[in-house]
Amino acid sequence: MILKAVLFLLAGYLIGSIPWALIIGKVFYNTDIREKGSGNLGATNAGRVLGTKVFYIVAALDAAKGFIAYMILKQIDPTLALLTAIGTVLGHCYPLFSNFKGGKGVATSAGILLAVSLTSFRYFALQVGIPLAFFVGFALTTQYISLASMSAFISASVVAWIFNPDKRIAALLTLLTVFIVYKHKANIHRLLNHSENRFSLVKKKEK
Numbered sequence: 001m002i003l004k005a006v007l008f009l010l011a012g013y014l015i016g017s018i019p020w021a022l023i024i025g026k027v028f029y030n031t032d033i034r035e036k037g038s039g040n041l042g043a044t045n046a047g048r049v050l051g052t053k054v055f056y057i058v059a060a061l062d063a064a065k066g067f068i069a070y071m072i073l074k075q076i077d078p079t080l081a082l083l084t085a086i087g088t089v090l091g092h093c094y095p096l097f098s099n100f101k102g103g104k105g106v107a108t109s110a111g112i113l114l115a116v117s118l119t120s121f122r123y124f125a126l127q128v129g130i131p132l133a134f135f136v137g138f139a140l141t142t143q144y145i146s147l148a149s150m151s152a153f154i155s156a157s158v159v160a161w162i163f164n165p166d167k168r169i170a171a172l173l174t175l176l177t178v179f180i181v182y183k184h185k186a187n188i189h190r191l192l193n194h195s196e197n198r199f200s201l202v203k204k205k206e207k
Contacts, residue, residue, distance in 0.1 A: 005080055005083055008080040008081065008084045009083045009084065011069065011084055012069050012073070012087025012088040012090075012091060014091060015065050015068070015069045016065050016069070016089060016090060016092040017092070017095035017098070018065060019095050020061040021033055021045070021062075022034065022041055024054060024057065024058060024061075025046065025049070025054075029050050031049065033049045033050065034101065037049045039101075040103055041098060041102045041103045042058070042102070042106065043055050043059035043062060043103070043106075044145045044146075046058040047199060048197070052201070055199075059107040062103065062107035063107045063108060063111030063114070064111055065091075065092065065111060066088045066089065066108040066115065067112065067114055069085070069087075069088045070084055070085045070088070070111075079168070082172050085112045085115075085116075086172070086176075088108055089105045089112070089176060089179065092105055092108040093105045093179075093183060104180065105183055110152075112172075112176065113127070113128065113173065113176075116169045116172065119166075123163060123164065127156065127159050130155050131152040131155045131156040131159070132152070134148070134151045135151070135152035136201075138151050140201065140202075142198075143201075144191065144196050144198060145199050146188075146191065146196060147187075149184070150177075153176060153180050153181075154177055156173050156177065157173045157174045
């Protein structure tokens with residue numbers, strides 16, 4: 001059982017380690033985004049450096065890592081698939097294939113959120129719709145993606161504890177939320193100092 005758990009965690013970690021922002025930047029733009037902007041291998045920095053279109057592409061691919069890893073391993077063992085989800089986020093944040101310097105886990109966690117919400121239409125609408133509303137609302141009104149991301153996952157955790165009968169899912173989302181807030185500690189400091197960088201979801205950055 002312990003070996004199986006380790007394998008699930010490792011599988012998630014390896015999938016999460018695929019650095020899509022780095023790959024897209026180098027292959028299509030001849031740019032190493034680790035040397036630009038914040039140096040972060042997440043969708044937001046990719047968008048700031050390479051444009052809004054790249055933000056959406058990287059976010060979708062990073063989310064796919066969490067979604068696909070969880071959905072595949074869930075067919076084998078639903079409980080241990082939760083470890084796969086954790087491993088995927090750790091892989092994204094500390095990728096083996098990029099000197100353990102990655103993103104902040106938001107998009108990958110969003111993919112996991114989408115996957116664990118596929119139990120019923122009613123629950124899906126609550127568990128995905130409410131966090132999405134928080135994210136879009138804060139992102140459009142403040143252009144602080146960090147604030148939008150943290151708010152979305154805090155709301156996701158609250159919704160899970162209230163409405164999801166499977167408290168393992170609620171615990172997983174809470175753990176991801178705590179980790180996301182931790183990874184954004186520098187952003188929180190800048191938000192409090194009114195020096196956080198803004199990013200528009202709709203305005204395309206011309207190169």
